[in-house]
Amino acid sequence: MTATTPLVLFNSLTRQLEPFEPVHPGEARVYTCGPTVYNYPHIGNMRAYVFADVLGRALSHKGYALTHVINITDVGHLTDDADEGEDKMERAAAARAQSIWEVSRHYTEAYWADIAALNIRAPAHWSIATDYVPQMIAFAQTIAAAHCYELPSGLYFDVGSVADYGRLARAQTEEGSGRIDEVAGKRHPADFAIWRRTPAGESRQMEWDSPWGRGAPGWHLECSVMSGQLLGFPFDIHTGGIDHREIHHPNEIAQNQAFCCTGGLDLPANSGARMWLHNNFLVERSGKMSKSSGEFLRLQLLIDRGYHPLAYRMMCLQAQYRSELEFSWDGLGAALTRLKRLVMAVGQLRDRAGDGADRPGPRFADALARFDAAIGDDLNTPVALTVLDEIVAMKKVDPGEKLAAIRVVDAVLGLGLLTLGRVELRLRPKAAVMDDSAIAAVLEQRRAARADKDFARSDALRDELARAGVEVMDGDPLEWDWTPA
């Protein structure tokens, strides 16, 4: 597919929409801040990766050769994004009486399972922070003399040593944002540790020798080092959730400026990346997103309730990434219904057209141009989805060509429309105490009762299913027999 329109993206650094112009012609190099693997990701976290995936797919669609890196933070992220608190990994390991390595392996695998379930393409590199500690020490050595100072607790970055500190956050640089606690001896409240020395007499599960004593790297240092190593400064796009715009990314930028010996941020490339993109939050009013709230909103919880994970991807795509998105079970149900409609329509097309044509054909040129423009308009997926609906609804067109058009669209949206079957969308709620074949058998009896107009029996069978955790949807235009209870 030859893309016709430019890809315009909102650069948080300039607070402007800007056309994507690659640093290396024909290439796109993207770094995404990954999870801290001390717990399961919640679905809000996963919104950040759905967004990064759509961005990567859009870049591929526009013809760029994509190199995407997502890191895994298995050391260094404290319970506060500034420099206070405990290391999240050390704390989780202590609470579970497990080694940090076990904790990190378990949650990394859980995260990768969510990535796969959401049809998020694997990046070129998953960079694991603990694999890069020697490089982090080397990076810190390069900038230490001109930009850092030592305190008893470690090596600190002097934010006054670079131009335009905090521009990304639009934070006050003189007094700090007021949220950053003091560490005795810091020159400026926003100064941050790039190496945290292990206090005398203590030991950490994860610690390394360094010129500043035994200890562990700071979280911000990791991302500067891994992005620079794997993508080269300056690279094209750095992404993360909007919370990272306030502390983590301004600190990465300051380190990158120090490392590259470059000037101020009027030239965005001096920040280490040309563009900084941030997704807004998924919010949930009752607080179930918080990982400290017992049962929190993990993807697996959605699956256990009978929602296919791609319904959540659909829910994400129904909002533009820079808008806040409110989670609700009704909203998720509506997204599932929309996905089912598409999957059923595409299934019928596949029955008629097999694999479809190689190309969409001229009848689809207008719709595909509008799809391309929607994606080019700062990844406007809600509009892109309406164009997909239009394509699916087009009449008197060659089914094979229509399928080819849908293939072009789904390569960006990643809903799996060409491979999902309607039966796969029908997940059994975990609470259902009947197996699938028993449910199917009762539904068949109920169909027969209704055909005989024996509504008392039909209702009794419906109640039997409800007691077993399966809610029957009567009059479902999609002819789906049962729905998540």
Ligand code: AMP
């Ligand atoms: P963490 O594992 O806490 O570093 O977070 C992983 C990613 O999720 C980061 O890019 C965060 O900015 C992002 N994030 C955290 N909470 C939410 C949320 N509620 N909605 C969207 N993104 C989020």
Ligand code: ZN
């Ligand atoms: Zn990061």
